[in-house]
Amino acid sequence: MDILANLAGGFAGALDPYNFVLLVSGLMLGVVAGALPGISFVNAMAIALPFTYLLPPVTAMSFLGGIYVGGVFGGSISSILINIPGTPASLPSCWDGYPMTRKGLSSRALSIAITASAFGGLASALLLTFGAPPFASFALKFDQPEFFAATILGLVSVIAIAKDAPLMSAISMFLGLLIGTVGVDPMYGMPRLTLGVPDLESGINFTVVMIGLFAIGEVVDLICKRAGGGRSITTKPGKQVGLSDLWRIKSSILRGTGLGCTIGVIPGAGATVGAVIAYSVEKQASGKGDRFGTGVEEGLAAPEAAKNATTGTAMIPLLTLGIPGSAATAIMLAAMLIHGLNPGPLLFTSNATLVYTIFASMLIANLLMIVAAMGVARVFSTLMRVPPAILGAFIIVLSVVGAYGVRNNLFDVYVCLAFGIAGYVMKRTGFPPAPLVVGVILGPLCERYFLTSLANYDGNMTVFFTRPISGTILALAIAFLVWSMWPSGRPLLRRPPKDQPHKEPPQRVLKA
Amino acid sequence: MTPLSHGLRRLATPAALLTGSLLLSQHIVRDSTMIAGLPDPVGPTGWPRLMLGAVGLCALIWIAKELLALRRAVHQQKPVDEEYEGYANGRAMIGLGLVVLYGLALPQLGFPVATLAFVALWCVIGGIRRPLTLALVTGIGCVVLLYVFVLLAQMPLNRGHGVFDDFTVALYRLLGIY
Numbered sequence: 241m242d243i244l245a246n247l248a249g250g251f252a253g254a255l256d257p258y259n260f261v262l263l264v265s266g267l268m269l270g271v272v273a274g275a276l277p278g279i280s281f282v283n284a285m286a287i288a289l290p291f292t293y294l295l296p297p298v299t300a301m302s303f304l305g306g307i308y309v310g311g312v313f314g315g316s317i318s319s320i321l322i323n324i325p326g327t328p329a330s331l332p333s334c335w336d337g338y339p340m341t342r343k344g345l346s347s348r349a350l351s352i353a354i355t356a357s358a359f360g361g362l363a364s365a366l367l368l369t370f371g372a373p374p375f376a377s378f379a380l381k382f383d384q385p386e387f388f389a390a391t392i393l394g395l396v397s398v399i400a401i402a403k404d405a406p407l408m409s410a411i412s413m414f415l416g417l418l419i420g421t422v423g424v425d426p427m428y429g430m431p432r433l434t435l436g437v438p439d440l441e442s443g444i445n446f447t448v449v450m451i452g453l454f455a456i457g458e459v460v461d462l463i464c465k466r467a468g469g470g471r472s473i474t475t476k477p478g479k480q481v482g483l484s485d486l487w488r489i490k491s492s493i494l495r496g497t498g499l500g501c502t503i504g505v506i507p508g509a510g511a512t513v514g515a516v517i518a519y520s521v522e523k524q525a526s527g528k529g530d531r532f533g534t535g536v537e538e539g540l541a542a543p544e545a546a547k548n549a550t551t552g553t554a555m556i557p558l559l560t561l562g563i564p565g566s567a568a569t570a571i572m573l574a575a576m577l578i579h580g581l582n583p584g585p586l587l588f589t590s591n592a593t594l595v596y597t598i599f600a601s602m603l604i605a606n607l608l609m610i611v612a613a614m615g616v617a618r619v620f621s622t623l624m625r626v627p628p629a630i631l632g633a634f635i636i637v638l639s640v641v642g643a644y645g646v647r648n649n650l651f652d653v654y655v656c657l658a659f660g661i662a663g664y665v666m667k668r669t670g671f672p673p674a675p676l677v678v679g680v681i682l683g684p685l686c687e688r689y690f691l692t693s694l695a696n697y698d699g700n701m702t703v704f705f706t707r708p709i710s711g712t713i714l715a716l717a718i719a720f721l722v723w724s725m726w727p728s729g730r731p732l733l734r735r736p737p738k739d740q741p742h743k744e745p746p747q748r749v750l751k752a
Numbered sequence: 753m754t755p756l757s758h759g760l761r762r763l764a765t766p767a768a769l770l771t772g773s774l775l776l777s778q779h780i781v782r783d784s785t786m787i788a789g790l791p792d793p794v795g796p797t798g799w800p801r802l803m804l805g806a807v808g809l810c811a812l813i814w815i816a817k818e819l820l821a822l823r824r825a826v827h828q829q830k831p832v833d834e835e836y837e838g839y840a841n842g843r844a845m846i847g848l849g850l851v852v853l854y855g856l857a858l859p860q861l862g863f864p865v866a867t868l869a870f871v872a873l874w875c876v877i878g879g880i881r882r883p884l885t886l887a888l889v890t891g892i893g894c895v896v897l898l899y900v901f902v903l904l905a906q907m908p909l910n911r912g913h914g915v916f917d918d919f920t921v922a923l924y925r926l927l928g929i930y
Contacts (some may be wrong), residue, residue: 431782463877622838661848669765
């Protein structure tokens with residue numbers, strides 16, 4: 241078996257002392273960042289990204305993979321212990337996790353959450369390991385038009401998932417695509433949208449945009465929110481979890497894992513969608529729906545398993561087609577591009593060692609997460625005592641240094657700060673930042689595929705629709721777009737009945 | 753606030769986006785005569801123009817939605833977001849201003865001085881008032897940052913101008929970085 245031989249090589253790479261230390265460091269960093277309310281693992285990944293310049297590609301990807309896996313779980317620690325979700329995906333963990341803590345079962349709740357998360361993450365990583373290579377073999381049939389179509393599908397799915405705010409997501413994404421065009425164009429070498437600023441000729445670096453949007457804006461917001469005082473962590477250990485207890489909730493864990501793995505593959509869905517859907521499904525399937533919200537173990541296990549089950553499968557479209565499905569995978573894509581690695585089917589043949597090391601790192605990270613999460617949970621009360629102002633100050637300094645380090649250029653710092661302000665404004669006005677980031681990263685790739693397709697096929701625009709795979713993917717993208725934009729367009733086409741007030745749907749936007 | 757004035761205020765953002773996209777579409781390249789002779793129908797301006805068109809179209813849909821809501825004369829004020837109850841808007845403005853000042857001060861004062869000042873001020877804004885805590889956090893934190901980035905990562909961080917440059921060099925010597 242080729243896969244097993246490659247995986248053995250991957251494990252050798254992942255267990256190299258240097259890589260392993262950074263994988264564990266990333267995992268710990270992710271769990272800590274996820275556990276601290278207001279600082280998500282996406283912020284941590286964005287801040288860490290410029291520092292991966294100093295690392296070899298394999299080590300950099302292991303490090304970021306560690307932050308990703310640890311961070312997705314980390315948010316549940318604060319959800320369970322103090323009823324504050326550290327990440328949006330950890331919200332369903334509050335619903336039954338915190339009631340367990342109030343009953344004096346915090347240790348039991350954490351053990352269930354960690355075990356379910358680790359199981360979901362491990363299953364997902366295995367699916368990534370054995371499912372991605374066959375998918376990549378199929379993707380070898382792709383030419384430039386197919387890659388263009390796949391990129392378009394990735395962009396559209398970002399809008400599609402934000403069912404309640406498709407217009408905002410679309411504007412955010414198109415602005416991102418526009419920012420991606422700033423600088424010298426790839427075909428003629430002509431400066432575009434530089435507005436006479438020479439520094440803009442080298443373009444706006446996506447790393448700088450990401451740091452600004454995800455770190456600075458978030459930190460400013462953090463010091464302005466009213467502190468949630470009066471919360472205390474129940475330190476009573478409660479009844480410990482045994483194997484028989486886990487066996488009793490195995491169906492919930494398996495259902496959550498299955499749902500998470502499936503949802504993870506869909507670009508744009510991510511951990512939040514997976515966890516919420518898993519909770520809803522479990523409420524119906526467990527037979528205990530009427531008691532959900534009072535501290536039911538199944539209500540905690542299912543979303544926890546689903547949340548981490550999205551991590552591995554979300555990497556499948558990223559590695560095989562270069563489509564990032566979430567802010568976290570967009571940062572992983574950025575890291576790959578920084579190191580000169582082009583994700584796609586050819587990566588599996590030209591850089592098999594790296595790919596399988598990533599797979600092995602994901603598997604190891606999910607196994608190690610049990611230890612890392614237990615450790616962080618123990619010292620969590622100490623971490624919670626660090627004032628947000630101190631954390632925020634150093635996050636901004638690290639962001640500024642990170643932005644400067646991208647090209648040792650002060651102009652990048654100014655761009656980063658500008659995007660920090662923009663990120664804050666976006667957060668307050670309901671503009672989702674994730675589509676903008678995805679647009680900035682995928683924009684240049686999308687344009688390059690578009691132009692090279694036209695150059696290869698004599699400027700024939702119909703080539704995107706006449707080639708079977710490309711046409712199918714584009715048809716899917718159009719269907720996705722119409723489906724997602726329909727709620728926005730419908731009020732324009734329909735006359736409302738008299739005396740019925742027009743209600744705006746609540747704004748739900750795509751998050752990490 | 754009347755529904756009309758509220759609606760007009762809500763129209764400002766999409767109107768600005770539409771105007772901006774129209775204005776930018778005229779200034780994609782500095783000299784438009786350079787593209788006139790290109791045989792390629794798409795050229796260097798094709799893709800950005802498409803994106804600007806998409807932004808403009810979305811802004812138009814947004815405007816249409818707002819006008820429709822305005823015509824129905826319905827209060828569309830967003831419900832109070834619990835997340836932002838008791839939110840310190842003034843502190844946010846000061847925080848943003850401080851972030852901008854930090855960026856501007858970096859080349860003038862140099863990284864060590866600007867960072868010390870920024871961390872201390874940020875902590876004060878964030879509600880930390882004890883002088884000992886402030887001194888320890890800023891002092892130890894900044895020294896650790898200097899060791900990590902200047903000594904280990906060898907990053908050429910700004911040293912500032914004039915007297916600040918001299919101060920930074922002296923500080924680096926004191927810390928054993930130089």
